[in-house]
């Protein structure tokens with residue numbers, strides 16, 4: 567089985583943690599795992615899946631870099647990509663069009679230099695509409711400025727899979743309050759952020775995984791997000807080998823929360839890296 571390196575670029579909720587202006591015990595914690603940027607993950611494959619096309623000598627050197635697949639471009643994307651040493655991106659999958667998941671899209675332009683042609687971007691119909699509205703200049707052929715990302719947006723519909731860099735990505739429909747959004751399964755792993763409910767067809771595809779990354783915002787109920795208790799129940803039902811909670815608010819102190827969790831369930835943190843089977 568080929569493996570990929572999964573990096574949690576950001577594990578925080580929409581505000582990030584610390585939250586601006588807050589002096590609570592989590593926002594002032596000195597544990598680096600309590601510093602959470604906005605949510606995103608990156609998958610990297612150990613070697614390019616296909617021989618790279620001949621390219622002119624470039625200071626980016628990305629022809630020999632591992633293939634990279636990103637899920638969401640958070641407002642913190644540039645800093646996250648620098649921290650992860652990202653220099654090649656083969657595709658972006660979007661979960662939904664909320665600001666904390668898309669606002670870093672402009673910074674994809676720097677990775678165009680390392681990519682032959684526009685970067686393919688996959689999202690459901692409403693998210694593609696959000697991207698076109700929020701980043702109108704990116705999709706405007708008459709925009710008189712060359713320093714914009716070159717993007718090829720594709721609408722995807724669950725459960726139709728997409729193959730990128732030799733890997734199958736399966737979009738799964740989940741509910742984020744009233745908003746239908748996408749989770750993704752790749753190999754025996756899945757990323758399920760920003761959900762309040764997982765309909766049966768998606769649940770069926772999330773059973774017995776190796777790694778399951780799940781939204782668990784906080785303990786108190788929230789209309790559009792899962793809680794620690796709810797996500798724990800799901801982990802019991804779905805029985806992944808390992809589960810990681812993400813999209814975490816400033817209500818949860820990392821060390822204290824983990825002490826109350828079973829050993830195979832952990833809180834994700836920024837910079838967490840996992841080897842996963844694809």
Ligand SMILES: [Zn+2]
Pocket residue numbers: 579580605664666667760813
């Ligand atoms: Zn979010």
Ligand SMILES: [Zn+2]
Pocket residue numbers: 662664742760
């Ligand atoms: Zn959201």
